[in-house]
Amino acid sequence: MENISDLELDALREIMNTGAVHASVVMSEMAKKKIEITFPVVKLCRIEDIPSIIGKPHEIVVCIYLPLNGENDGKFQMGSLLHILSQEGAIKLASILQSIEKRETFELSEMDISALKEVTNVMSGSCLKAISEYVNLKLIEGVPHFACDMQQSIVDHVLVDLASKTDKSLVFKTLFNVEDLNLETHLIIVLYPDAMKLFLERLRSSGII
């Protein structure tokens, strides 16, 4: 993983912010609620530190994971996207997406999981499209996967590929807050080293940095 300057880091953050804004617009449309987002935190960090950067590694979370593919006919994995929320948050979000006002159980049903996968899919599609256009780089979201368990134990699956390739990776984290509901979700994007190189190349060649 090459070293990255502050200027480059800032440029990547701006791009991720653009992606996150687009993602929040579609989430807002689907949930029919106002969504506020924070400006992304970006860190170049050791793979071992990623669960701590994401936050609360030992707490139970719901996580929808999508691989991010790109160049070479979409076969080249560029990174991973994680949509992470608390169990309570997942129930709230799944309910509003399905317009369920009164719930009988507080366990996630197959329909709930489907709704969460769908919103994550749509959010990442919108986010990646915005980023691809900005940087002139092909980015496509893969199939979503669901897990509910301690955050660290879920995230370690996603880090395994990276663990053999690089000491550090670039991690972006944006907080999405759903108005009225005291519901927070995090969108995390982890970039693979080759993807980061490509991003920076395209940024330089497009004159953004």
Place this chain on the structure above:
Amino acid sequence: MVKKKIFINIGEYKVSKEPIILECIGLGSCVGICLWDRKKKIGALAHVMLGRSSDSHLSDINPFRFADKAIDAMLSDMLALGAKKENIVAKIFGGGNLFRQSGFKIGEKNVVIVEEELRKKGIPIVAKDVGGNHGRSIWFDTSTGKVVVGGPFIETKEY
């Protein structure tokens, strides 16, 4: 007497000849490898992400992410503290798949390689709690050799 507890994060390992509790939290596809010299009561725990380091050639990568390097290091440190190879046994935990669709075979693969590496070194595996679809945390008491395994979605057990 309350024993001191030491947390082992991903890519770390620790060896102790003092009676302490070695702890790993949130083993998903990762494997927690416990080694114990029954006579000298010297214990070691590694939290590994992958099986073999020969999969990668970069020198700036933490070698203890890999089971083969971690096992070598634990054994070397244990022997330096006075442990004897013929008295050492292993207990292994983790290697699950927490995503409901398959396609995530990494946990399984990790367990296979960990077992192979221990077999190569002549260390018998006397207990294991691996695979499945849930995360595990483990607490290894180096004075008794016992390991407690628990997690939010699994029954607590002692090995």
